[in-house]
Amino acid sequence: MTNGKEKPTNRADIPNHLPLRKWLYRWLLDPDVNNNYQKEVDYWISSLIILNLFVLLFEHVPVIYDAHKHWFHLFDIFSVFIFTLEYFVRLYLAAENQQFKKNKSLRLKYVVSPFAIIDLLAIAPFYLQAFISIDLRILRFLRLLRILKLFRILIPACKEFSLLNQNRTFRQKVHALVFPSIYGGSLQNLFDYFIVSFVIMSVIAVILESVQSIYYIFNLQFIILNTVAVAVFTTEYCMRIYSCVEDPNFEKPILGRFKQAKTGSSIIDFLAILPFFLEMFLHHLFDLRFIRVFRLLRLLKLTRYTNAISTLTTVVGREWPVLATSAFIMLLLVILTASLGYLFEHDAQPDKFENIPQSIYWAVITLGSVGYGDISPITPLGRIMTIILALLGIGIFAIPAALLSSAFTDQLRIDRETLKNELYDMLADGVISPEEADIVNKEAKRLHLNEEQVQRLIEKAKYDRELKNNTATLPLHKIAATPEHAVEHFKTLMSQAKQLAIMTNKEKFEIAALINDRLSSKELELWKLIHKM
Numbered sequence: 001m002t003n004g005k006e007k008p009t010n011r012a013d014i015p016n017h018l019p020l021r022k023w024l025y026r027w028l029l030d031p032d033v034n035n036n037y038q039k040e041v042d043y044w045i046s047s048l049i050i051l052n053l054f055v056l057l058f059e060h061v062p063v064i065y066d067a068h069k070h071w072f073h074l075f076d077i078f079s080v081f082i083f084t085l086e087y088f089v090r091l092y093l094a095a096e097n098q099q100f101k102k103n104k105s106l107r108l109k110y111v112v113s114p115f116a117i118i119d120l121l122a123i124a125p126f127y128l129q130a131f132i133s134i135d136l137r138i139l140r141f142l143r144l145l146r147i148l149k150l151f152r153i154l155i156p157a158c159k160e161f162s163l164l165n166q167n168r169t170f171r172q173k174v175h176a177l178v179f180p181s182i183y184g185g186s187l188q189n190l191f192d193y194f195i196v197s198f199v200i201m202s203v204i205a206v207i208l209e210s211v212q213s214i215y216y217i218f219n220l221q222f223i224i225l226n227t228v229a230v231a232v233f234t235t236e237y238c239m240r241i242y243s244c245v246e247d248p249n250f251e252k253p254i255l256g257r258f259k260q261a262k263t264g265s266s267i268i269d270f271l272a273i274l275p276f277f278l279e280m281f282l283h284h285l286f287d288l289r290f291i292r293v294f295r296l297l298r299l300l301k302l303t304r305y306t307n308a309i310s311t312l313t314t315v316v317g318r319e320w321p322v323l324a325t326s327a328f329i330m331l332l333l334v335i336l337t338a339s340l341g342y343l344f345e346h347d348a349q350p351d352k353f354e355n356i357p358q359s360i361y362w363a364v365i366t367l368g369s370v371g372y373g374d375i376s377p378i379t380p381l382g383r384i385m386t387i388i389l390a391l392l393g394i395g396i397f398a399i400p401a402a403l404l405s406s407a408f409t410d411q412l413r414i415d416r417e418t419l420k421n422e423l424y425d426m427l428a429d430g431v432i433s434p435e436e437a438d439i440v441n442k443e444a445k446r447l448h449l450n451e452e453q454v455q456r457l458i459e460k461a462k463y464d465r466e467l468k469n470n471t472a473t474l475p476l477h478k479i480a481a482t483p484e485h486a487v488e489h490f491k492t493l494m495s496q497a498k499q500l501a502i503m504t505n506k507e508k509f510e511i512a513a514l515i516n517d518r519l520s521s522k523e524l525e526l527w528k529l530i531h532k533m
Helices: 020-028 038-059 062-096 106-111 114-128 136-164 170-178 185-209 212-217 219-246 255-261 264-282 289-305 308-318 320-345 356-367 380-396 398-429 434-446 451-471 476-481 483-503 506-517 521-532
Strands: none
Touching (some): 020 062, 038 062, 038 136, 062 106, 062 114, 062 136, 106 114, 114 136, 136 185, 170 185, 170 219, 185 219, 185 289, 219 255, 219 264, 255 264, 308 398, 320 356, 320 380, 320 398, 380 398, 398 434, 398 451, 398 483, 434 451, 451 483, 476 483, 483 521, 506 521
């Protein structure tokens, strides 16, 4: 039971009476403590490193750098302060790290460790310039060493990936890297973040290229970024086609790869790189600069990392009869509005209401409550009709949006209920296997559930499973004798009824129920009520 004051996340239970150094280490840097701040620290440091790379890029654009030297310098001081603070915090807490704890000169051992050297190189150029005269261009180059700090995240992920893929083939490892599986580990997540980052950067670049003043300044940078992005996306596409045969659904060497190439995500990947190669090889035959705008299709690559589109497709398919009816009413209303507009306004404005097809544009923007004002009625009857139709349009045009919104929420609820039932079945043996955990993680990602929410579902499924095991063998009158057991038994029956309602065709069920009065009217009403839940 909750008291209504539950925290949004369950942080690690670390005793406050620990020595300060141990307490800080367990909160900030200990990778073996769940739900501490170690991941957040790595995330923000990594974000600052990447931001430094962008700043270095802008420093090489004189138009921007010369006008904002002061702000660039302040940002550099801020970055060095954070990296310096991180270095000394890690140095202070090294005594709690199991890797150095057994050494007599543990801090010296930490100072000469690869990660500590990388951290020192990230800040050394800034302090060196105070004692040594360093050319500013060389200093900017040395600051690129900050990117090495990303190895603090990358190296452990590579070690984990190597451990998970021991004795596996090269193609299996490639498959584990580009496709979600139990063998991917943290490295597969980093690979996804890398691709998503390039997608976002390349799309932003395409948008900014359309601004002539920006394109004039960053022309070379845009070309380099686009070339690198195409190289990354092409490599990713080839890796997916090469390794897809490890999936049982695409196991045949040629047909399997062809089948993978025909999937929606692969077609999007191909279209993301196609404009570059068309322009490269056919520019001498045709003027293909117009296809550059199709690079915005790269934005569709992000659909691979969310299943919102598939959920929306399911919702539209489920609610299609109602949506089709609504669309039909909207179509009739548009045609009627256009016809009346032509009838009332043609004589007064023959240039704007020349015919009914031309009036359809005015009808749509009127019913949609947009009203650009470029076409508007001037006759009294036309204006009265516009007021009435505008009010009608608010309700009629809002129906599909309301239907989709409620159906989308309902579909997510059904999917989460289904996941809970799957967890219930998985816990029949008392444990969740790695394969089952992989399924749960994929479903959780699809349903936008965080780790805490998944854990709650698992705990609830465990509780229901244990309670069922306690009451399953009891006769009904003994279950009824204990209110707690009776409530849980009722919930189990209702859950089974809901599953039956989801999996059974509603129309066929009701037809079968009416034959020979198999269900009474009250029982049928109860069924319909359960189906709506």
